[in-house]
Amino acid sequence: MKRVRKAVFPVAGLGTRVLPATKTIPKEMLTVVDRPVLQHAVEEAREAGIEHFVFVTGRGKQTIEDHFDMSYELEDTLQKRGKLKEYEALMADLPAAGATSFTRQQAPLGLGHAVWCARDIVGDEPFAVILPDMITLPGARKTRCLAQCLDAYAKHGGNIIAVEEVPHEDTHIYGVVSVSQDFGATFQIGGMVEKPAKGTAPSNLIISGRYVLEPQIFDILEKIEKGAGGEIQLTDGMKKLSETQEFFGVRFDGRTCDTGSKLGFLMANVHFALERADMAPAFKAELKKLLGSL
Numbered sequence: 001m002k003r004v005r006k007a008v009f010p011v012a013g014l015g016t017r018v019l020p021a022t023k024t025i026p027k028e029m030l031t032v033v034d035r036p037v038l039q040h041a042v043e044e045a046r047e048a049g050i051e052h053f054v055f056v057t058g059r060g061k062q063t064i065e066d067h068f069d070m071s072y073e074l075e076d077t078l079q080k081r082g083k084l085k086e087y088e089a090l091m092a093d094l095p096a097a098g099a100t101s102f103t104r105q106q107a108p109l110g111l112g113h114a115v116w117c118a119r120d121i122v123g124d125e126p127f128a129v130i131l132p133d134m135i136t137l138p139g140a141r142k143t144r145c146l147a148q149c150l151d152a153y154a155k156h157g158g159n160i161i162a163v164e165e166v167p168h169e170d171t172h173i174y175g176v177v178s179v180s181q182d183f184g185a186t187f188q189i190g191g192m193v194e195k196p197a198k199g200t201a202p203s204n205l206i207i208s209g210r211y212v213l214e215p216q217i218f219d220i221l222e223k224i225e226k227g228a229g230g231e232i233q234l235t236d237g238m239k240k241l242s243e244t245q246e247f248f249g250v251r252f253d254g255r256t257c258d259t260g261s262k263l264g265f266l267m268a269n270v271h272f273a274l275e276r277a278d279m280a281p282a283f284k285a286e287l288k289k290l291l292g293s294l
């Protein structure tokens with residue numbers, strides 16, 4: 001079994017659900033507590049042992065590339081002013097030279113198309129996909145979602161999809177999987193469908209934004225027809241791949257926040273602030289005052 005070294009971050013979407021914030025700022029650069037959403041996702045990948053970060057970007061997303069580069073003037077000023085803690089924190093966050101790649105999707109034709117755009121950079125090896133607008137916090141198993149997916153990959157091989165439960169009446173807006181053999185924290189996937197019509201979903205387990213995929217997915221994505229919403233859907237590609245390869249689901253035991261919606265973005269800030277030892281006490285005190293006045 002090959003090691004999973006690379007993660008693809010599709011960041012070319014338009015972020016229409018969080019307009020007007022995303023008119024000029026990529027939604028992945030909106031801030032949760034004190035860092036861009038995308039940085040939370042990159043930290044999760046780093047913690048899971050990913051070595052190379054592949055960003056599929058689009059027009060107007062240049063700040064993403066700059067964020068993962070040095071900022072000489074800022075760093076020089078911080079050092080000269082003795083702000084060494086801030087300087088060292090920036091340096092610690094910086095990916096190693098050569099550990100990032102950027103490619104462009106050119107037109108937002110769908111998640112499946114965005115992943116396909118990374119084919120030459122990924123090459124012939126298994127890889128992770130992280131939807132960076134979904135950001136995660138550890139649960140009882142103390143690791144974030146991608147680390148749990150990579151554990152499942154080491155155990156089962158094949159292809160891995162992280163899932164979470166939603167109320168049955170909400171399944172029509174997500175990709176949904178069904179369970180064929182259940183092992184508890186993981187399970188063998190029987191089938192999958194993107195945005196099933198109301199009342200037809202095979203379960204309430206939705207695909208939640210972390211994947212480990214074998215490289216054969218690229219040949220499939222190259223040929224696949226447009227699906228739900230007129231977009232090239234990753235779920236349709238995975239469904240085709242599942243005819244010849246196994247897929248396993250991971251029930252992530254932590255919290256996933258969807259920063260791609262306005263309410264989800266607000267709640268992400270609350271949950272992530274409450275997890276920060278340096279902020280939680282003061283933030284909790286403010287929240288208590290606020291809740292008392294509602």
Ligand code: UTP
Binds near residue numbers: 113132260
């Ligand atoms: P979303 O559907 O959440 O992103 O895709 P979006 O299209 O930006 O959202 P709305 O509905 O307009 O608000 C999940 C991830 O896939 C990327 C997005 O950037 C996001 O990180 N994506 C989506 C692409 O890179 N390209 C696409 O064509 C579509």
